[in-house]
Amino acid sequence: MKRAPWIILALLCQFTAQAVEVKALVGGMLIDGFNDHPIQNSVVIIRDDKIAAVGTMGKLAIPEGAEIISTEGMTVMPGLWDMHVHLQINGHADYKHWHSTYPPRFEKEIMPASAHQLLMAGVTTARDLGAPLDAIIEVRDAINRGDIPGPTMYVSGPFIQKKPYPGTELYRWGIKNPKDARAKVKKLADGGVDVIKLIDQDEMTEAELHAVVDEAHKYNLPVVAHAHRPKEILMGLKAGVDNFEHTGLSTAPEYPPEVMAGLRERAAQMNIGPLFWTPTVEGLFNYDYVKNNTEKLDNDSWHLDMPEDIIKDIKQSIEHPERLPYFQITSKRKPTLKRKFKQLIDAGVVLMVGTDSGIPLKFHSQSTWNELDIWVREMGVSSMEAIRGATYWPSVMMKKDHEVGTITAGKYADIIAVKGDVLRYINLLQNVDMVIKHGKRVK
Incomplete structure (x- = not known):
């Protein structure tokens, strides 16, 4: 039976109206990621997976039929990025035991649980810097397909270093010479990684290190490198590393003059972009x-999706945190952190929020807000700048600022909302009330 043209048009319009999902976040204090001051009584219109419009109540019309979500009394802001996570681990204190016991369960159980925990903490994008190649690629892609919940992931696969530590070959690849270095980077690039991760580059020859960085850049892959020792930093700067990680294993009170001179010189070269650092x-x-306050470890947010036998094993491993070898020198390193953090700011590098989430005692459900809290409460960073370090600047570093990182019309709707004023009380981020990823409300 033939239908009249106007009936067909009406059916098409009805189908289109049903297919398009429109949401309006109304009334909250908006931190858009660009402005120095929040926008009061905000309205954010989301159409399917993108932000359609941003404005204020009384000035921006809400489309008819939109799902209205009240954000009155809340801070509305871009979804958080965590620029240094490890989905393959989740707080267990014995690396040797973990990596000899659980690799068969990484891809299907542990990594998906870690990813879900990050998402529920308001982390809508994360960068995994060290994992078995096939497993982390599959988990990243499963998240992107919508098969499992988690942040949008950018991954490095295995570390590149001169010689892997015994028992770590699954997620650390050694190099023999410059030719082998290029071959390992090519294998990672062909495997689909988003970034190359270097560690202990001061143990490489300059030719080997330059081969890693040059080959990565040939594939348009940024290079991330550890910065525990002065020589690691100096060699990384000379080779053209894009992003350094950590503030140093050393108990030295500050970065030496030659490192500071190198950082200032590189930071001044804005024609090649900022020098990024994840402290x-x-x-x-x-x-x-x-x-001294072990009740914190009983927060069960890190149990989400984690099998009971693994939860039990993690609990047993952290029963006596004061005995953990991993942290025995930490009390000596802690007094140097503020000084080094300030030195990095003074040198002009761009700091980004990352946590090493998954290391002993550090759970994916809690690490990111803790990092922001320390930046603000201990390091003297303003709340607005700390938030930029967890939203805007990571998107710039990963060259995704045209897609995410700010609440701007045309970008993906990665948005979180928290009851209260996050600019005054940054630790409110420990309880994120609403998470929207690519337009879908997941919390």
Whole structure:
């Protein structure tokens, strides 16, 4: 039976109206990621997976039929990024035991649980810096397909280093010479990684290190490198590393003059873009508190999706945090953190929020807000700048700022909302009330 053209048009319009999902977040204090001051009584219109419009109540019309979500009394802000996580681990204190016991369960159980925990904590994008290649690629892609919940993931796969530590070959690849270095980077690039991770580059020859960085850049992959020792930093700067990680294993009170001179020189070269740094200070700064206040470890947010036998194993491993070898020198390192953090700011590098989430005592459900809290409460960073370090700047570093990182029309709707004023009380981020990822409300 033939239908009249107007009936067909009406059916098409009805189908279109049903297919398009429109949400309106109304009334909250908006931190859009660009402005220095929040926008009061905000309205954010979301159409399917993108932000359609941003404005204020009384000025921006809400589309008819939109799902109205009240954000009155809440802070509305871009979804958080965590630029240094490890989905393959989740707080267990014995690396040797973990990596000899659980690799067969990484892809299907542990990594998906870690990813879900990050998402529920308001982390809508994360960067995994060290994991078995096939497993982390599959988990990343499963998240992107919508098969499992988690942040949008950017992954490095295995570390590149001169010689892997015994028993870590699954997620650390050694290199023999410059040719082998290029071959390993090519294998990672062909495997689909988003970034190359270097560690202990001061143990490489300059030719080997330059081969890693040059080959990565040939594939348009940024290079991330550890910065525990002055020579690691200096060699990384000379080779053209894009992003350094950590504030140093050393108990030295500050970065030496030659490192500071190198950082200032590189930071001044804005024609090649900012020099990025992920300081990952909260794990070190908070250890003494956690050691003496173990009730914090009983927060069951890290149990989400984790099998009961693994939860039991993790609990047993952290029963005596004061005895953990991983942290025995931490109390000596802690007094140096503020000075080094300030030096990095003074040198002009761009700091980003990352946590090393998953290391002993550090759970994916809690690490990111703890890092922001330490930046603001201990390091003297303004709440607005700390939030930019967890939203805007990571998107710039990963060259995704045209897609995410701010609440701007045309970008993906990665948005979180928290009851209260996050700019005044940054620790409110420990309880994120609403999470929207790519337009879908997941919490």
